Structure formats: C-alpha cells, structure tokens
Amino acid sequence: MSTIIKVDSLNHYFGAKHALKNVSFEIAAGDPVALVGPNGAGKTTLFSILCGYLQASSGQVEILGHPAGSSALFGQLAALPQDAVLDPRFSIAHQLTFYGRLQGLSAKESKIEAQRTLDLVGLSEVLQEKPAALSHGMRKRVSIAQTLIGKPKIVMLDEATAGLDPLHAREIRQLVADLSQETTFILSSHDLSELERLCQQVLYLELGQMHQHQTLASDATQGYLTLAMSQKQEELISLFEGLAEVEKVTMPQDREYLITLAANVASHEADIKILQLCHQKNWRYRSLVNGKTLENQLFE
Numbered sequence: 175m176s177t178i179i180k181v182d183s184l185n186h187y188f189g190a191k192h193a194l195k196n197v198s199f200e201i202a203a204g205d206p207v208a209l210v211g212p213n214g215a216g217k218t219t220l221f222s223i224l225c226g227y228l229q230a231s232s233g234q235v236e237i238l239g240h241p242a243g244s245s246a247l248f249g250q251l252a253a254l255p256q257d258a259v260l261d262p263r264f265s266i267a268h269q270l271t272f273y274g275r276l277q278g279l280s281a282k283e284s285k286i287e288a289q290r291t292l293d294l295v296g297l298s299e300v301l302q303e304k305p306a307a308l309s310h311g312m313r314k315r316v317s318i319a320q321t322l323i324g325k326p327k328i329v330m331l332d333e334a335t336a337g338l339d340p341l342h343a344r345e346i347r348q349l350v351a352d353l354s355q356e357t358t359f360i361l362s363s364h365d366l367s368e369l370e371r372l373c374q375q376v377l378y379l380e381l382g383q384m385h386q387h388q389t390l391a392s393d394a395t396q397g398y399l400t401l402a403m404s405q406k407q408e409e410l411i412s413l414f415e416g417l418a419e420v421e422k423v424t425m426p427q428d429r430e431y432l433i434t435l436a437a438n439v440a441s442h443e444a445d446i447k448i449l450q451l452c453h454q455k456n457w458r459y460r461s462l463v464n465g466k467t468l469e470n471q472l473f474e
C-alpha cells in the first residue's frame with residue numbers, strides 16, 4: 175500500500191513548551207487511522223501541522239509527496255477541527271457551496287457536491303436551513319459533510335462523533351468505513367471502543383511522544399483473551415489461573431478480565447476451557463474476545 179503521510183523527527187515548541195517530541199510515523203492509504211492521547215498530549219498540535227495551519231519547529235512532514243501546507247494539497251486534504259463552527263448568517267447550502275467554490279469547483283459542481291455530501295451524512299433536508307435551526311449533532315454532521323466536499327484523499331476528523339446520539343454516531347462510523355476505499359481518515363477521539371471498531375493502526379501521543387499500537391483486529395495482541403462477565407466472580411482469577419492454558423488473569427476494570435495465555439497456547443485452545451469453567455460454575459459472561467482491547471493495551 176502506498177504511503178500518503180510520512181512524518182520524521184517532528185518537534186514543536188510553544189515558547190518553552192515542548193509540545194511534540196521527535197515524532198515519527200507513516201500512514202498508508204486505506205484503513206482509517208486513530209490518533210489517541212490524554213488531554214494536552216499534542217493531538218491538536220499534530221493535526222494543525224499536518225493541515226499546514228502551524229509550521230513545525232523542526233522535522234519533516236510529507237503528505238501525498240508534498241510538504242504540509244503546500245498548495246498542491248489544496249482539495250486533497252480536509253480537516254474537521256474539534257471546535258468547528260458554521261457561520262450563523264448563511265444557509266447550509268450557501269456555506270457548503272461556498273466551500274466547494276473555494277476548492278476551485280464550478281458553481282454547478284459545488285451545488286451538486288453540497289447535496290451529495292449532505293446526503294452522505296443523512297441531512298439532505300436541511301440544505302436551505304440556517305445553522306440556528308439545527309441541533310448540535312446536526313451541525314456536527316454538516317461540518318463532516320463539508321470535509322467530504324470534492325472527495326479529498328485524506329480527511330482528519332477531530333472528535334467527529336462527540337455529541338452525536340448513538341444512532342447518528344453509528345451512521346458516521348459506517349460512513350467512514352464505507353468511504354475508506356477512496357479516502358483515508360485520521361480520527362482523533364477519546365472513545366477508544368469506537369476507534370477500535372474502525373482502525374487497525376493507532377497513533378498514541380502522550381506528553382508529546384508517539385507510541386504506535388495495533389487494535390484487536392490485528393495479530394499483534396495474540397496471546398490474550400478479554401472476558402466480560404455479567405457479575406464479578408471472586409474465585410474467577412484463581413480458578414482460571416489453575417488452567418494449564420492460562421498464565422495470568424487480571425481485572426483491569428469492573429467485571430472485565432484480561433487473560434494472558436501460557437506460551438504457545440492458541441486462543442482457540444484456551445477459550446473452550448474458559449467457557450466450560452463458566453458453564454460448570456453457572457457464571458454468565460457477556461463477551462469473550464480474542465486479544466487485548468485498545469484500552470487495556472494503552473492503560474493496563
């Protein structure tokens with residue numbers, strides 16, 4: 175797969191504050207990529223540098239073969255900032271069409287794009303409305319539509335589903351998954367289970383430093399099972415640790431058990447034993463998943 179973003183030894187300072195510390199990573203075209211990290215980790219700073227809003231203090235950033243901020247990237251890369259706002263004075267049609275014109279589309283093409291992208295986010299009926307007539311979640315979906323105008327190759331969404339009801343959050347996730355063939359999405363979110371569903375590559379920033387992870391969908395977390403129980407079971411850990419297939423069991427959070435398998439034991443050899451034990455004990459489980467959840471990879 176072709177590399178579309180290449181970042182090498184990136185540093186950024188805000189005065190004495192070293193916000194990004196020697197960050198290097200690559201992103202290939204295709205599957206969505208997650209950008210995760212605690213508050214103040216440097217995610218917005220990194221987004222701003224990738225978009226060309228902010229000039230890095232040092233290091234290289236290459237996007238689709240061009241330096242960040244290059245005019246060659248116009249229309250190829252779009253971003254939804256966390257605090258994006260729509261202009262209250264103009265209709266949604268006007269704003270989306272204007273955005274299309276800014277990208278160099280004709281008036282007719284811009285109108286078609288406005289309608290197409292609003293259809294994609296399930297909001298075709300609001301075309302003539304002004305932002306005040308829309309709920310917070312609807313405005314967010316319009317902003318997502320705006321990033322899709324002109325079919326950019328890369329779209330960065332900062333907290334795209336924050337504030338959306340579960341149904342619409344799911345629709346946006348589906349939209350991201352559906353468009354992933356033509357557009358590579360970089361998603362920043364604090365909702366790890368959402369990112370886990372969508373992304374295999376996870377860029378984790380902490381205090382300006384980058385660590386890379388893979389999600390459950392990959393082979394990288396082989397050797398673990400994650401068991402969610404309906405109720406906490408006092409004897410569970412000691413009983414499971416008594417199995418030859420199991421090396422260690424921990425409970426990273428309430429009613430969720432992380433099972434480390436013994437060396438050279440495949441998960442399908444262990445899961446049956448675990449389920450048999452649950453059955454014997456009459457314990458009810460909610461899910462048994464191969465691997466380590468993203469949250470446990472990052473914080474356990």
Ligand SMILES: Nc1ncnc2c1ncn2[C@@H]1O[C@H](COP(=O)(O)OP(=O)(O)OP(=O)(O)O)[C@@H](O)[C@H]1O
Pocket residue numbers: 188189191193211212213214215216217218219220
């Ligand atoms: N304009 C600025 N001037 C000075 N310091 C800044 C500026 N912007 C960000 N910082 C600092 O740089 C660090 C990284 O901030 P950044 O906004 O990139 O974090 P973040 O990961 O996006 O956080 P959040 O999840 O809260 O949005 C923080 O310590 C922040 O205080």
